[in-house]
Amino acid sequence: MTSVTELEVNGERRKIDADPQTSLLTVLRDQLGLTGTKFGCGEAECGACTVLLNGQPQRSCIMPVSLAAGKQITTIESFEKDGHLHPLQQAFLDEQALQCGYCTSGMIVTASALLRHHPDPTDEEIIRYMEGNICRCGTHHRIIAAIHRASRLIAS
Amino acid sequence: MNGETGPQTEPERYELDSPPAYHFEPDRRDFFRIVGGGIAVFLVLRGESAYPQARESTSGFFEPLPKNVGAWLHIGADDQITVYTGKAEMGQNIRTSLTQAVAEELRAPVGSIRLVMADTELTPFDMGTFGSRTTPQMGTQLRKVASVARDVLTRLAAQRWNTDASVLVAENGRINYPNTGRTLTYGELARGETLAKAVVEEDPLTPASNWTVLGKSVPKIYGPEFVTGRHKYTPDLSLPGMLFGKVLRAPSFGATLTSLDASEAKKLPDVVVVHDGDFVGVAAPSEPEAVRVLALLKAQWKTVPQISDSELFAYFKSHTEEREGWDGGLNHESGSVESGLSLAERQLHQTYTVAYIAHAPLEPRAALARWKDGNVTVWTGTQRPFGVQGELAQAFHLPLQRIRVIVPDTGGAFGGKHTSREAVEAARLARAANRPVKLVWTREEEFTWAYFRPAGLIEVSSGVSKDGKLTAWAFENYNSGPSGILTPYDVSNRRIRFHPCKSPLLQGSYRCLAATANHFARESHMDDLARLTRLDPLEFRRRNLKNERLLAVLDAATKAFGWEKTEKRPGHGFGLGCGTEKGGYVATCAEVAADRTNGRVKVMRVVVAFDCGAIVDPDGLRNQVYGAQMMGLGGALFEAIKFADGRILNGAFTAYRVPRFSDMPEIQVVLVDRKNLPSAGAGESPIMGIAPAVRNAILDATGVHLYSMPLVPNGLKA
Numbered sequence: 001m002t003s004v005t006e007l008e009v010n011g012e013r014r015k016i017d018a019d020p021q022t023s024l025l026t027v028l029r030d031q032l033g034l035t036g037t038k039f040g041c042g043e044a045e046c047g048a049c050t051v052l053l054n055g056q057p058q059r060s061c062i063m064p065v066s067l068a069a070g071k072q073i074t075t076i077e078s079f080e081k082d083g084h085l086h087p088l089q090q091a092f093l094d095e096q097a098l099q100c101g102y103c104t105s106g107m108i109v110t111a112s113a114l115l116r117h118h119p120d121p122t123d124e125e126i127i128r129y130m131e132g133n134i135c136r137c138g139t140h141h142r143i144i145a146a147i148h149r150a151s152r153l154i155a156s
Numbered sequence: 157m158n159g160e161t162g163p164q165t166e167p168e169r170y171e172l173d174s175p176p177a178y179h180f181e182p183d184r185r186d187f188f189r190i191v192g193g194g195i196a197v198f199l200v201l202r203g204e205s206a207y208p209q210a211r212e213s214t215s216g217f218f219e220p221l222p223k224n225v226g227a228w229l230h231i232g233a234d235d236q237i238t239v240y241t242g243k244a245e246m247g248q249n250i251r252t253s254l255t256q257a258v259a260e261e262l263r264a265p266v267g268s269i270r271l272v273m274a275d276t277e278l279t280p281f282d283m284g285t286f287g288s289r290t291t292p293q294m295g296t297q298l299r300k301v302a303s304v305a306r307d308v309l310t311r312l313a314a315q316r317w318n319t320d321a322s323v324l325v326a327e328n329g330r331i332n333y334p335n336t337g338r339t340l341t342y343g344e345l346a347r348g349e350t351l352a353k354a355v356v357e358e359d360p361l362t363p364a365s366n367w368t369v370l371g372k373s374v375p376k377i378y379g380p381e382f383v384t385g386r387h388k389y390t391p392d393l394s395l396p397g398m399l400f401g402k403v404l405r406a407p408s409f410g411a412t413l414t415s416l417d418a419s420e421a422k423k424l425p426d427v428v429v430v431h432d433g434d435f436v437g438v439a440a441p442s443e444p445e446a447v448r449v450l451a452l453l454k455a456q457w458k459t460v461p462q463i464s465d466s467e468l469f470a471y472f473k474s475h476t477e478e479r480e481g482w483d484g485g486l487n488h489e490s491g492s493v494e495s496g497l498s499l500a501e502r503q504l505h506q507t508y509t510v511a512y513i514a515h516a517p518l519e520p521r522a523a524l525a526r527w528k529d530g531n532v533t534v535w536t537g538t539q540r541p542f543g544v545q546g547e548l549a550q551a552f553h554l555p556l557q558r559i560r561v562i563v564p565d566t567g568g569a570f571g572g573k574h575t576s577r578e579a580v581e582a583a584r585l586a587r588a589a590n591r592p593v594k595l596v597w598t599r600e601e602e603f604t605w606a607y608f609r610p611a612g613l614i615e616v617s618s619g620v621s622k623d624g625k626l627t628a629w630a631f632e633n634y635n636s637g638p639s640g641i642l643t644p645y646d647v648s649n650r651r652i653r654f655h656p657c658k659s660p661l662l663q664g665s666y667r668c669l670a671a672t673a674n675h676f677a678r679e680s681h682m683d684d685l686a687r688l689t690r691l692d693p694l695e696f697r698r699r700n701l702k703n704e705r706l707l708a709v710l711d712a713a714t715k716a717f718g719w720e721k722t723e724k725r726p727g728h729g730f731g732l733g734c735g736t737e738k739g740g741y742v743a744t745c746a747e748v749a750a751d752r753t754n755g756r757v758k759v760m761r762v763v764v765a766f767d768c769g770a771i772v773d774p775d776g777l778r779n780q781v782y783g784a785q786m787m788g789l790g791g792a793l794f795e796a797i798k799f800a801d802g803r804i805l806n807g808a809f810t811a812y813r814v815p816r817f818s819d820m821p822e823i824q825v826v827l828v829d830r831k832n833l834p835s836a837g838a839g840e841s842p843i844m845g846i847a848p849a850v851r852n853a854i855l856d857a858t859g860v861h862l863y864s865m866p867l868v869p870n871g872l873k874a
């Protein structure tokens with residue numbers, strides 16, 4: 001098996017050297033220093049490790065890096081642009097939608113995909129879409145409020 | 157003592173050691189060399205003879221520096237205000253609320269204050285961040301420190317301007333001299349000074365009714381760091397040359413290693429294998445390599461028989477233990493239960509059980525360790541940095557000065573991050589490797605090798621008179637713990653006992669300790685008694701309650717819920733639960749929809765009223781109360797650790813269900829603000845009412861009496 005040597009992350013080509021079976025999460029965190037994407041379970045159950053692959057939310061903890069090669073990978077680190085927070089980031093702050101914040105990266109990345117599919121989601125749509133993301137601090141209601149707020153921010 | 161909560165039964169933290177005898181004793185000159193001049197105010201803990209020969213110098217400041225400091229504050233010439241506290245931030249938002257407390261008393265902008273937290277080298281000794289003590293203790297202490305600092309600054313300004321301090325006004329990080337237009341910033345006043353002041357006795361504080369910063373919500377400090385992913389939790393840290401660690405775990409609890417063949421693993425370059433007693437671990441340059449190396453180890457284990465969950469409750473009853481001290485038994489008796497029962501119109505005898513549950517913190521336990529010149533520094537997400545320091549000292553036979561523990565702001569812990577196992581493991585590997593080692597537990601390790609909320613068995617016998625008054629109350633708790641065990645209801649014949657037991661699984665603190673189990677049993681029992689006497693559950697409680705604060709939250713919750721107006725609908729039920737613990741008073745009402753045909757139970761609506769004295773940070777408080785309901789729902793409805801033959805059978809999120817978005821009821825939080833009462837901690841006690849409220853609502857909906865937590869792990873049986 002030949003190793004994977006390059007990834008396109010947040011619009012940049014990055015050199016890596018990883019066994020094809022290594023998880024994308026491990027490569028992002030340990031080789032590229034992109035630790036905004038979190039490890040929560042390694043079993044695709046918590047969503048803390050969510051990144052976008054060609055715009056689709058994916059669990060990077062179970063994704064072999066070879067499957068991510070050649071695709072556009074987007075992580076939480078790219079959401080703030082030129083010192084301006086992404087509307088979701090701003091909305092999470094405004095609604096105080098985090099306690100410890102460990103789930104927050106995964107929540108924001110997942111929600112960004114939700115808002116692309118449903119620019120003005122209902123509560124039910126949010127609940128269905130976010131169901132795979134665990135928050136142990138129990139900030140669920142505020143996350144929903146933050147997603148609604150972000151949707152309004154984007155629309156305005 | 158009727159109707160009161162009685163003796164403090166708080167300590168129930170099986171995983172805790174007593175704190176190391178450690179005093180923060182800086183030398184004044186050294187101290188100012190480190191912090192670079194300015195003004196410092198130390199808080200000296202009460203009950204200590206901190207000043208054997210206290211000398212007040214002419215300037216009114218003490219020398220030498222005091223012993224046994226609880227916290228301290230420094231004002232530098234650059235206007236930077238730095239506060240040092242041993243508390244740790246784990247999502248309870250205390251970095252923000254403690255900053256607010258200082259801002260309030262110091263009259264300084266929130267943004268000019270920096271908190272240095274939970275670093276054994278920089279911050280004074282602290283027992284740990286638990287027991288809802290941060291707000292009542294550290295919050296109050298820091299307010300005292302800050303108010304004294306304001307006083308020092310005012311006096312300094314008065315000296316400079318040769319006027320009386322009483323005409324000066326502290327505001328927004330400055331001392332102003334009204335009418336003259338003169339003003340100095342705190343930094344300007346601190347310039348060139350090396351003043352140390354200690355606070356021992358209580359100084360007057362701003363009454364809650366005059367608060368301007370406290371009592372309001374301010375944006376979360378470092379909020380942008382978290383939403384951008386920049387904040388580094390322990391698993392995110394790295395150091396040059398760092399290796400990744402893995403630990404070889406026993407195949408079952410109690411198993412001992414009989415032989416180890418590490419020859420294959422040791423052939424690999426840059427790999428470290430440590431075998432020291434029962435500890436076997438590896439370190440390698442990357443995580444995947446560490447996993448591979450671990451798999452190359454050939455270990456033989458000798459297993460021993462272990463108790464399985466099916467025999468657990470019988471086991472507890474036959475394995476009570478005599479224990480003394482803080483985790484020992486409790487026996488609280490007054491009047492005669494037997495005569496109370498004989499007077500009763502109706503009697504009720506019932507047994508309740510609660511399962512072991514896991515904290516399942518989203519950030520798993522992790523530690524990064526580095527040795528240098530015989531000193532070790534460990535970064536780890538712990539609630540007890542000084543406890544971990546003490547345990548490292550024991551493990552490595554080192555004096556405390558050689559050990560530094562630093563706690564990065566940490567992922568939610570819920571009482572689960574008290575122990576130091578991961579820190580010791582990382583430090584052991586790092587010492588062998590002579591390089592920094594990071595160890596992040598897997599989810600399976602989290603579910604297996606951490607500790608659990610204790611399971612328990614609770615037997616209740618009670619009697620009630622014709623007019624719905626309790627005549628007798630006997631409450632026997634096996635293993636789960638004494639917190640919240642004393643009844644707030646008015647009953648003179650009572651016997652309340654906690655029986656410590658041998659626990660097959662490692663157990664320890666969990667948000668609100670055993671108060672959840674004890675409230676589940678008591679409040680379920682109260683509902684069943686209400687039914688026996690044909691009284692409305694609210695009315696029945698009122699008849700037996702004198703505690704005014706509890707009555708007030710009960711009124712507030714039921715009013716907001718519309719208790720009196722609830723209408724019976726098929727498949728819908730309403731329930732309530734209330735109680736008091738750790739200075740918090742809580743009443744919770746729940747509405748559930750329960751479908752007997754498919755067994756589905758959904759909690760539709762929750763109203764929780766909470767009184768924790770004067771409210772410091774209302775938004776943070778709401779977030780905590782809300783989070784406690786969500787977390788409590790898991791233990792109430794479906795969370796349970798399954799185990800057999802020394803193995804955890806459901807150690808993964810696929811098998812161990814935690815609350816998710818779709819479990820979320822509509823939640824209304826009613827805060828009862830008591831401006832004239834001291835603030836109590838709030839992160840824990842709001843969790844107590846949800847399980848009995850849901851249990852009683854299921855009963856109301858279906859007539860099914862449930863006696864075990866979790867209530868419906870497999871749905872409601874037809």
Ligand code: FES
Pocket residue numbers: 038039040041042043044045046047048049050059060061062
């Ligand atoms: S870490 Fe990937 S889903 Fe939990």
Ligand code: FES
Pocket residue numbers: 097098099100101102103104134135136137138139247518567568
């Ligand atoms: S905020 Fe702590 S896990 Fe979500």
